[in-house]
Amino acid sequence: MERLRRYERRGVRYMQDESIAATVDRLMQSPGGVMVEDLRAYLQKSFKGYIALFAIGFSAAFPFTKQIIAWLIDPSRLPDDVSIIVVTPVEFLLLQLRIAGAFGLSLVVFLALVHGAWKGSKNEAVRSRLSELDLQVPRPAPALIITVMSSLVLFSIGIMYAWDGLTPMLLNYLTTDAQQAGLSTEWRLSGYAGFIINLALASAIGFQAPVVTTVALRMGFVERASLTMYRRHIWFSAFVMGALLSPPDPLSLFLVAMPVIVLFEFALFLDRIMRPLSDPSMPRA
Numbered sequence: 001m002e003r004l005r006r007y008e009r010r011g012v013r014y015m016q017d018e019s020i021a022a023t024v025d026r027l028m029q030s031p032g033g034v035m036v037e038d039l040r041a042y043l044q045k046s047f048k049g050y051i052a053l054f055a056i057g058f059s060a061a062f063p064f065t066k067q068i069i070a071w072l073i074d075p076s077r078l079p080d081d082v083s084i085i086v087v088t089p090v091e092f093l094l095l096q097l098r099i100a101g102a103f104g105l106s107l108v109v110f111l112a113l114v115h116g117a118w119k120g121s122k123n124e125a126v127r128s129r130l131s132e133l134d135l136q137v138p139r140p141a142p143a144l145i146i147t148v149m150s151s152l153v154l155f156s157i158g159i160m161y162a163w164d165g166l167t168p169m170l171l172n173y174l175t176t177d178a179q180q181a182g183l184s185t186e187w188r189l190s191g192y193a194g195f196i197i198n199l200a201l202a203s204a205i206g207f208q209a210p211v212v213t214t215v216a217l218r219m220g221f222v223e224r225a226s227l228t229m230y231r232r233h234i235w236f237s238a239f240v241m242g243a244l245l246s247p248p249d250p251l252s253l254f255l256v257a258m259p260v261i262v263l264f265e266f267a268l269f270l271d272r273i274m275r276p277l278s279d280p281s282m283p284r285a
Contacts, residue, residue: 042116050108057104065096072193077168079175082185084192095190151211154263158207162200166255170199173251199252202242206260209238213267227268235261 069092073084086092175185216222227234242257 046112046115050112053111054104054108057107058100061103062096062100065099068099069095069189069193072196073189079172079185081179082171082175082187084189085186086189091188091190095193147211147215151208154207154211155204158204158259159200161207161259162203163196166199166203166252167196170249170252170255174249199256202256203259206238206241206256207263209260209263210267210270213264214271217271224268224271234264238264 078084178185213227217224217227238260239253239257241260242253
């Protein structure tokens, strides 16, 4: 009897395994599964090329890292009575490696996105999936050009906002606060550089809110009514993003999150004005 039960359990397990295998096979034969398989093959084929590209970007950027660090710690950019120190023998070298690595990784990501988008536009599975979803994909000209240019302009404005606005104000505030408590203001090189880079990155990403919102609305990923309904959740998400990307102080969080919220609301306002011009049947509200 016990042996019979074991055979029955093995049979049930075999049927379950066969059912799972059949389900996986059916999913892989669907348009989404074909896209995943094509993506896997594309990454396997391009992996060595991306490694070589990273090495090229890293090697090209490394000789300039000393000048970049010297520019960051220029005394004219620091508050009064602040000195930059290194506390380990390899701290300066590690920062050089981080900067060069970030440049190499950025180069790889940028070219991978461009090449992947170009390959994806010619992939039959991607085209089939887009036709099933009935997405309103913008034509390369002029919508795509305007989107890319707007993203680059907003990225640059975000960097300028962080460098010329946030950084001096926050450094002065934090320095004054520490000095009033009777503390000496000696900052680690890696901590200071990370503070500035995180601020710049958070601002540059946050300033993409109008582009993301407009593209999502125009391509039909989301309805305007849904964005309006979940406005508070989006505001909260902006503060969460600010907390993750900005330095860990409340003032930095507020100064990073507020522009995101303002730009998001501006995108909704602009969409409400511009949509009736392109489609008179659409209401303004």
